[in-house]
Each structure stands twice: as structure tokens, then as C-alpha cells.
Amino acid sequence: MAVYTHVPAEEMEALLERYGVGTLVSAKGIAEGVENSNYLVDTTEQRFILTLYEKRVDVADLPFFLALLDHLADKGLPVPRALADRNGTQLQTVAGRPACLIEFLQGVSVSHPTAAQAYATGEALGQMHAALADFDGQRANALGLEGWAALAQRCGADLDAIQPGLQARVQDELRYLADNWPGELPRSVVHADLFPDNVLMLGDKVSGIIDFYFAAQEVRAWDVAVTQAAWCFENDGTGFDADRAAALIAGYDASFGLSAAERAAFPALARGACLRFLLTRAWDWLNTPADALVTRKDPLAFLRRLDFYRDAVPETLGL
Template sequence: MAVYTQVDDRTLAEFLSGYDVGSAISFKGIAEGVENSNYLLETTSARFILTLYEKRADPEDLPYFLNMMEHLAEHDIPSPLPIRDKRGDALKMLAGRPACLISFLSGVSVNYPSPDQCAALGAMLARMHTATEGFAEVRENNLSLEGWHTLAEATHARADKVMPGLAALIDDELTYLDANWPPGLPKGTIHADLFPDNVLFTGDEITGVIDFYFGCTDYFAYDIAVCINAWCFDGQQRFDAVRAKRLTELYDTHKRLSGPEVAALPTLCRGAALRFLLTRLYDWLNPVKDAVVKPHDPMEYVRKLKFHQQVRDAADYVV
């Protein structure tokens, strides 16, 4: 989450007049994440998150994201619920941007998840994947192999300014993934961006899963690979096998992993690492003027990718 578009008091009051949520008491920008403008809003009736969609969000995709959130909330996943206005619309325009008011979820995100919190994540991810089996809408993952090639081309000329040899590292990895990306794994609706700051905890219990704006149709095991990258390394990007095995163990307890899914994890983890390396590299090279939040360092995912490149057996990730 972040703030790119400012909303003044008069504009906010006019926007809220279309809802049955009362009037604003407090309104504060949230300076986290990198994709959209987000505000914490407290009204005379409740607390909400107000999101203005920026940058990579295609307006045509927004109904998919909001419908996905509603579907999960209806299936007892602690997903924020889009708030509909007096006319029944969830998606609106505000300050020249598509916007949505969503319910506020309690809890806090963790910077350094424990093995028990990774286990809770694995169980929640399995529950989400099971719940979305009844979600009929489809959205192609535009940040998979084809999209990685596009990002690599867009960053190739300046990549070595970030790290000497980075352009060649990316090219070699794309060549490997093109030849080894697994076919035919179980697929469905996934989150695709389930970082620790997108999960809220009270103790070791998950009370909220947020930020579904990369949701798409792809391999369930790819979603696990994204989580292994985001949750199972320490602050120095050293792999923590205990966290990874607790995550996959509890996922498997709630939704059985097939043999091909397990075998594919090393390659999927390489792909997930490259995906975030490339998007971070692009943002690093193309910063948004006046953004409250700084772009994430792509070098974190260089180190993670190099770890996955040395893995030869999925036993490093599973019990």
C-alpha cells in the first residue's frame, strides 16, 4: 500500500455522501507497498480502507479483484469486503482514479514470521485455494513467463547499473525457465502476492488476508512458491528450511499436494524469485515522482534466486 493521489476533505465528503457509512472522523494515508493509493478512514459508523487504483492496475481487471474478495469473504476467508454504495456499486471514481471502499480488518502484519505463523499461512493458503474452486471468473497471470520477458526487455539496458552482470543473470534464468517451466499442474484462482505485509495476525492466528490486486488464474503451487520466497528467508536472505517445511506441511494437511506439484517447487520458486526481481528492478529504475514509499530493493531477490538455483531436490521445501 502507498499514497500517490491526494484526496482533500471536500472531495472525500462528497465521495462518502454516496454511501451509508456516516461522515469522516479521521483520514490518513498508509505509506506501505508500491501499487495503489490507500487511506485508513474512520467514520461515525466504522473503520474502512479507501483504495485508489494506480499504476499497474488495469481498470478492466478491477471487477475481477473485487468479486474475488467478495467470494472469499462469503466462504469464511478473512478477506476485506468491498462496500457497495447506495446504488449497489462497489467500484467508483475518486480524484480521477477508480476507487473502492473496503472493510477494515483487525490484526498486525509481521516482519519476521515465526514457524508457527508460516504454518498458519500454509493452512490459510490451502483454505483459500479450496474456496476459489467455486469462483468461475478467470484472469490470466500477466506476470508469468511472457510478462517476465517483457520486463526483462524493458530493464535490460540499465540492469547492470544496479549490479554488474545482472542483465546476463536475468537472460540466463529466463532461458532456463522457458525450457523447464512445468506443464499441467493443478490451477485455479490464486493470490500471487501474499507477502507478510498482506497478512494480518493476532498472535499466531490469521485475522486478515488483504491486497488481492495481483489475483489471477495460475498454478496453486506457484502461489506456494511466492510464499516460500516471501516468508521463508531471514533478514539477510538466508533460507529457513523450518519455516518452509511448516508452511508446506500445513498446506498439505488442508489441501493435498500432488507429486508433480512437489517436484516442481524448485523451478516454481526460481520463477517466483525472478518475477519479484524483475518488478522491483523495473520500479527501482523507474521511480514514481513524489511517491510516499521508496521502491523495494531488487537485490533481495537476486540473492533468493541464487539460492533456488542451487536447489536440486524439493525436499529442501517440504517435509
């Protein structure tokens, strides 16, 4: 989440009028994340999230995302629906951007997860994968193996401005993954970005799963690897927490489960997860406008994770 586009109060009031959800009391920009512009909106009746979709989100993909949220909510998962206005319209235009008014879910995103919270997250991820078995939406993963290579090329030698030798390190990893990517494993729609700030917790219970805007078809177990890489290190990419990692896998096994082939391939999947976030963070680090209300995230935190997974074996990872 972030704020790139300013929404005048008058325009926000006009939007709320179309929904009949009370009058505007306050609207506060949310600075976390890097993808879209987000506001926490309070009216005289309730609270919402207003999301404006910025340039990285293809407007043509929005029907897929909205259908995905509706499908998961219909299955009883704690995901926020995009609300429809009085005319039944979910997708709006606000400040020249496509936008949605989204349900607000109670809960907080934890910055230092416990093993119990990791277990609950793994369990929720497995429940989500089970619920998606009959979802027929289609979206290719633009940030899969081919996308990583393209993004590395776009970053080019500027990677070495982040850390000397980073460009060569990235190219080495791309070659390894091209030779070892387990593309034959089962595929499904995946969340692809289940960081702690995309999970809402009430104590040790998951109360919300949010930000599905990278969801796409991909090797399903890669979603588990992304989640472990996001949840089981310190924020700077050091300090792998084996208890948290084992708890997350145990939670996933309790609700869905990894096959023997997925467990064997997990280190390579985790390396792919780390490279993906290293590259997108590097691109954002090099290209985020100076005046954007957004927190840039350190790409080297995922280089450190990548170095860890390069030497890891499945048993080390709670498998």
C-alpha cells in the same frame, strides 16, 4: 499499498456521504507497497481502507477482483469486501481514479514471522485454493513466464545499474525457466502476492488476507512457492529459515496439499517466483517517481533468494 494520488478532505467527505457510514474523522495515507494509493479512513462510526487504483491496475480487471473478494468472503475466508454504497455501487471515482471503500480487518502484518505463523499462513492459502475450486472468474497472468521476459526487455541494460551483470543473469534464468517451467501442473486462480504484509495476524491466527490485485489463473503450486519465498528468508534475501519453510508447507498440506509432481517441480516454481519479484522490483526501482510516498524495495533481495533456490532440492524446502 502506497500513496500516489492526493484526495482532498472535501472529496473524501462526499464519498463517505454516499455510503452513510458517518462523518470523516481522519484519513492517513499508507506508504507500504507499490501498487495503488491507500488511505486508512476513520469516521464517527467505523474504520475503512480507501483504495485508489493506479495505472498498473487495469480498470477492466476490477470486476474480476471484486467478484473474487465476494466469493472468498462468502466462503468464510477472512478477506475484506469492497463495500457497496446506498445505490449498490462498489466501484467509485475518487480524485479522478477508480476507487473502492474496503472493509477494515483487525490484525497486524508481521515483519519477522514465526514457524507457527507460517503454518497458519500455509493453511489459509490451502483453504483459499479449496474455496476457489468453483470460482469461474477469468484473468490471465500478465506476470507469468512471458511477462517476465517482456519486463526484462523493458528494463534492458538498466538492470546493470542495479548490479553489474544482472541483465545477463536474468537472461540465463529466463532461458532455464522457458525450458523447465512445469506448465502441465494443475491451474487455478492464485493470489500471487502473499507476502507477510498481505496477511494480517492476531497472534498465531490469520485474521485477514488482503491485496488480491495480482490474482490470476496460474499453476496453482506456484502460489505456494511465491509464499514460501516471501515468508522464509530475511528481508534482504539471506538466511533461509528451514523451520518456517517446513511449517508453511505442512499448513498447506493440512488444508489442501501438494501432489508428488508439484513437490518435484517446486524448486523451478520457486525460481520463477524469485525472478518475477526481482524484475518487478527492478522496474519500480528504476522508475518510481522521486516524490511518490512509497517505499522502494530492493530487487537484489530476490536475486539472493533466486541463487538459493537454484541449488535447492525439494527436501531442503520442507517438502
